[in-house]
Amino acid sequence: MALSEKICPYPAHRMDFIDVPTVLKVSALFNAMAALAWLLLAQLFRIAPRAGQLMAAGHLLRIATQDCGDCMAGWPALLRQAVPEFGQLACMLLLLLALRRMLRNRRHPRDIAWLGGLGALAITAGLASGSGLAPQLAGTASVALLAALAVREVLRGVSRHLTPVVTALTTLPFATLAVVSLAHAAELLLVPGWGDHVLSGALPSPARAVLGFVITASITLSLIALMIWRLVTRIQHLTHRDSLTGALNRRAFEQALAEAQAQLRRGHGFAVAMIDIDHFKRINDEHGHLAGDAALQRCVRIWQAGLREVDRLGRLGGEEFCALLPLDNPANLADAAAVAERLRASLAAEPLHWKGAELRLSASFGVALPVLGDAAGDVGLARADAELYRAKGEGRNRVCVAPDLSGAVAA
Template identity: 80%
Template sequence: MDFLDVPTVLKVSALFNLMAALAWLTLAQAFRIAPRAGRLMAAAHLLRLATQDYGNHLAGWPDLLRQAVPEYGLLGGMVLLLLALRRMLRSRRRPRDIAWIAGLGALAIAAGLAAGSALLPELAGTAAVTALALLSVREVMQGVGDQLSRAVAVATTMPFALLALMSLGHGAELLLEPGLHGHLLHGELPSPARAVLWFVVTVAITLSLIALMIWRVVMRIQHLTYRDPLTGALNRRAFEQALADAQAQLQRGHGFALAMIDIDHFKRINDEHGHPAGDAALQHCVRIWQAGLREVDRLGRLGGEEFCALLPLQPAGDLASAAAVAERLRASLAAQPLQWGGCELPLSASFGVALPVPGDAAGEIGLARADAELYRAKAEGRNRVCVATHLQGSP
């Protein structure tokens, strides 16, 4: 790559870091898109820009600083990048692993500098960056691996994996090539291949984070489109679509059951404690029911205090399993009163369970049959599960 002008590549890299930092800050501050992740990414780019360890801008600095600045800058930038990645993926994992890796890396760099070694600080920084890059790969795969296609997930992960491989390769070079670690002290430029690779990885990681940000925005839009804003359950339109899809699969042997749910004496909660208490009660119920449902189940809010759960079954006619799920949801709610205004508000719900009817494209007959069982549960005293045992015809 002798034809490459390394100083020009480094200037382009510096300009890219500056523009990327401004872009992330604009998205975070002006448009409020992933603001915390955006600020962290801007800081990572600015830190990389300020401590870029190539060129003559370190000339004349004391040897200790000429070694410390690029190593701590690279480590700090990687920490900011990983924190931004976790924010982007809405990870609930505490950053203890990041703190341990970064802390040990920083201490090892300091120990090497104190010992007067030119090799140990760079080797310690490279090891820490490698570990953090591998941690980034894990974060992406766990965060979006099951929500995106395999090709997209691999493409999103690739820049972080490439960074880990580059760091591993650099560590091997430091161990196998004597004198390589002293290039900073002599003000040497990196090789053309290294300069280009770092620039490509920087751009690829930034694009990967942008892709994750777009995915997050799309997921947010989908949430607002298909979810009830108060409870987070599917709204009526989304539930009806899920029901129509399930009905279409019914002929192929993919059975399901419907469980209509109505919160008992809900109007009394609003009248006695106010509408905020009613909203809290709805959220409390959905939180408990979602915890008791499987990932394949769908819970929708049809209106007011009325909900419906779509429960896929295997085998298709296993009505007993659906009734057991409804009973579990009923018992869980009855056992967990709402804490409101310093007191406990006991809550209960009535359930009507029914199987769908083949040929009912919109699932209206199945819903009506489950609704009839719900009214029977109300008439028989509430806080119970009633099951439709007849399978044919309309209710």
């Protein structure tokens, strides 16, 4: 999106059959269509609306500053030089801000602002010096740095979720832009008179025009792929998560339990902890169902904070939950009981404040180890459920643990 045709370092050799004005018009048309597509995604379908708006603005800005060289005919030389450099920098800044939105990176964009500010200051200083070379070097170096930052953003955002091949393909356009920008900076420094050639206003060579368009289109397609990945991730989240609390829904938890049972014979042990919120009906009756929903959300938020990334928390229905707790030692029931006790204590320590009332929340826990040969994990769940009822019968707000049946096989 932010690539000027001028930054390709390679001269044309045998591409005279390509009509450069036509390539530039195709590039402008592509950017106009891309801007319209991003606006439709943002406004009509509400898919990453802020990112879509930023991308649309970047494409339109590119048309105005990079794909419309004839529009600046007759302008003062200083303005003709300043507009492409600042426009290219602004396009890259919009691209980076949109990229962070797509990848749900909530870091403050302070680093982007600093790089953008330094780039703008360097371009301004170059223009003030009267040199034709200095502002071009400043603008090209800024694009290279921002493109490298885009590579880092993509790697941080998707490398843990996508295969190495897909991750490499996604970052390739940004990496190419960084390399080509650095090569152009070297060309400006090493090729005598090249800076003046760029300032002459001559059309780019066919090779430059084509490569500029290809990189622009590749970056746009890469961002669209990231958008589709985000949409698929969102659909998967809705499919596997309880809409109120964000915990796994019953179907997803049962699938995770079956997978854990399949790993049990290979020595990958786990425990299950059945959880029931104490006196939940009383909360609904005395304070209303909205208070009950808030209580469920508070419980899950506290429990998720106390669980490891490998642990799984599912909502089985109503106020009943279950935690799947992988163990380093398949027979180490004490570790699982300690996790359950930590979850119990953290919930009891944090009351829910609801419309001026302080609602004390607590839960009862039943913990058990699974048994071999129980494909669906029903035996382990039943044993944990029996301990849960024992905890409720003994006064609630406590953890009860089933006897260790290590090595037992389901009948």
